[in-house]
Amino acid sequence: MTEGIKKDVIIIGAGASGLLCAIECGKRGRQVLVLDHGRRTGSKIRISGGGRCNFTNLNVTAGHYVSRNSQFCKSALARFTPRDVLDLVEQHHIAYQEKEAGQLFCVKSSADIIALLEAECARSGVEIRLKCSVAEIGKGRGFMVATGQGTFQAGSLVIATGGLSYPDLGASGLGHAVAKQFGLRIVPPRPGLVPFLFATRDQKVFQELAGISLDAALSCGPKRFRGSLLFTHRGLSGPAALQASLFWTPGELISIDLLPDRDILGAFMAKRRSRIELRNLLASYLPKRLAEAWCDQMTISKPLDQTSDKELKAIAGGLHAWKVLPKGTEGYATAEVTAGGVDTGELSSKTMEARKVPGLYFIGEVVDVTGELGGYNLHWAWASGFAAGQVA
Numbered sequence: 001m002t003e004g005i006k007k008d009v010i011i012i013g014a015g016a017s018g019l020l021c022a023i024e025c026g027k028r029g030r031q032v033l034v035l036d037h038g039r040r041t042g043s044k045i046r047i048s049g050g051g052r053c054n055f056t057n058l059n060v061t062a063g064h065y066v067s068r069n070s071q072f073c074k075s076a077l078a079r080f081t082p083r084d085v086l087d088l089v090e091q092h093h094i095a096y097q098e099k100e101a102g103q104l105f106c107v108k109s110s111a112d113i114i115a116l117l118e119a120e121c122a123r124s125g126v127e128i129r130l131k132c133s134v135a136e137i138g139k140g141r142g143f144m145v146a147t148g149q150g151t152f153q154a155g156s157l158v159i160a161t162g163g164l165s166y167p168d169l170g171a172s173g174l175g176h177a178v179a180k181q182f183g184l185r186i187v188p189p190r191p192g193l194v195p196f197l198f199a200t201r202d203q204k205v206f207q208e209l210a211g212i213s214l215d216a217a218l219s220c221g222p223k224r225f226r227g228s229l230l231f232t233h234r235g236l237s238g239p240a241a242l243q244a245s246l247f248w249t250p251g252e253l254i255s256i257d258l259l260p261d262r263d264i265l266g267a268f269m270a271k272r273r274s275r276i277e278l279r280n281l282l283a284s285y286l287p288k289r290l291a292e293a294w295c296d297q298m299t300i301s302k303p304l305d306q307t308s309d310k311e312l313k314a315i316a317g318g319l320h321a322w323k324v325l326p327k328g329t330e331g332y333a334t335a336e337v338t339a340g341g342v343d344t345g346e347l348s349s350k351t352m353e354a355r356k357v358p359g360l361y362f363i364g365e366v367v368d369v370t371g372e373l374g375g376y377n378l379h380w381a382w383a384s385g386f387a388a389g390q391v392a
């Protein structure tokens with residue numbers, strides 16, 4: 001590969017982590033070039049949080065992240081906190097609001113966050129090249145990156161290419177390929193925060209319910225998520241299902257409490273001598289169509305006075321622990337994140353630098369650190385970008 005234009009730092013990926021890292025490197029007087037094959041910066045930020053970008057969470061702790069090494073993210077999270085994000089947001093006069101559980105969203109639009117990042121990049125003298133595809137990466141004394149816009153060279157190379165989800169928005173496997181090229185281990189990637197697909201039998205019964213949502217609790221192994229559950233044409237979505245998907249392994253049953261906090265057996269017993277049909281009684285606790293489909297599927301709906309105690313107990317138990325065996329998930333096309341990625345054992349938790357390859361850094365979603373729903377993934381992008389930005 002021929003030598004090219006020299007920079008101090010090349011960052012591949014103009015998303016959340018790449019731009020934050022670029023700003024920090026630029027502030028230190030480093031000559032920074034950000035490359036991205038997309039037409040715009042921050043494509044995922046733009047669609048995040050339904051267009052309002054849930055940019056951080058006041059409750060950020062390592063406990064909200066999934067990784068083979070649950071301790072790895074601690075150091076970066078400690079050095080770039082939700083308060084640091086807010087300082088930036090407030091300096092740029094971006095109106096924000098707290099939704100449930102510490103989730104901070106833009107009041108107007110996620111475009112405000114992208115404008116903030118672009119303005120800070122411009123202030124730090126960062127050069128951004130878009131529509132720039134990477135053909136080859138080589139290493140001599142520094143790193144050489146051959147692109148459709150020429151070859152560039154730098155002593156530090158930061159990989160901020162994100163995960164595999166939403167390929168329509170520019171996601172690619174480049175980050176994983178670079179890790180492999182330099183002999184770094186990868187934790188097998190998989191779609192995360194993604195809707196479940198019903199098995200064929202369940203889909204036939206429940207597809208009619210598409211659009212219905214209710215407050216439920218989903219358990220996947222020891223993890224339990226309370227929140228909204230949404231029936232789709234193909235399966236289950238909504239925050240509770242998306243969260244559970246992070247912990248689900250194919251072939252595993254999920255258990256759904258359709259009536260959390262409610263003593264439905266007590267409600268049955270209170271009407272023990274009534275002639276009311278079970279499906280009609282259930283319709284006062286569940287959306288009517290769900291009550292009907294659930295009764296059709298699971299039980300015979302009889303008047304309560306003709307149903308035995310044993311049957312009522314079994315029905316109540318089923319409502320609190322409806323066992324579903326998904327046939328899979330919707331996959332990368334709609335997954336909010338990619339779990340897995342560059343094995344954290346290969347990286348310094350302080351700087352994100354590859355231990356075996358000085359000068360090579362991995363930040364953001366490409367690393368095996370995946371946040372729960374609620375602003376944790378963008379916060380990891382900021383925090384890991386900040387950590388690398390202090391040294392790259």
Ligand SMILES: Cc1cc2nc3c(=O)[nH]c(=O)nc-3n(C[C@H](O)[C@H](O)[C@H](O)COP(=O)(O)OP(=O)(O)OC[C@H]3O[C@@H](n4cnc5c(N)ncnc54)[C@H](O)[C@@H]3O)c2cc1C
Nearest residue numbers: 013015016017037048049054162170174364365375377378
């Ligand atoms: C629909 C949706 C909603 C979301 N909402 C939220 C939310 O509200 N809050 C939250 O915390 N998280 C949210 N997330 C997750 C969050 O957006 C990501 O975790 C975060 O953007 C990851 O940042 P990153 O910098 O690692 O990668 P990205 O932001 O994905 O940036 C990667 C960049 O690398 C570029 N790139 C990739 N491959 C190449 C290549 N081969 N050559 C050149 N450039 C390349 C891409 O074009 C992209 O610009 C959401 C995700 C989705 C899909």
